[in-house]
Amino acid sequence: MQLLLDTHTFIWWMTNDGALPATMRKAIADETNPVFLSAASAWEMTIKHRTGKLPVVAGFIADVPSAIEDQGFIELPISILHGQMAGALDGHHKDPFDRMLIAQALAEDLTIASNDTKFDAYGVKRLW
Secondary structure, three states: OOEEEOHHHHHHHHOOOOOOOHHHHHHHHOOOOOEEEEHHHHHHHHHHHHOOOOHHHOOOHHHHHHHHHHHOOEEEOOOHHHHHHHHHOOOOOOOHHHHHHHHHHHHHOOEEEOOOHHHHHHOOEEEO
C-alpha cells in the first residue's frame, strides 16, 4: 500500500504524538509501504508555523526535505494535473491543502493516512 500522509499525520509521526494510533504507526513504519509527503503539506506547515499557529513543527520545519528523507519518506511534488484536479473537485472540502491531497491521492492511486472523514466523499482510499 502506498501512503500519502495528511499534514496532521506527518506532524504526529514526527513529534511522536499519542494522537497517532498504533495501527497508523505500524503502517507508516512498514518498509513495504512507500510513504509520501506532499509539497502541499510542507507549504501548509510553513505558513501555519510562520503565523504562530503551529509551533510544534519548529524542530523540523526549516528543512522538511531532510526530515522526510531521514524518515525514508518520498517527496510528492505538485503537478499541473494535480492543480487542475484539485480545482475541479466538488465543494465538500473547503481546505485548499486537503483538496490538493485528495487530488494527488486520486491521480497517483495513493491511500491517504488521515483521520479526516471528509476525504471519504471524494472516493479516495483512506486509512486510519
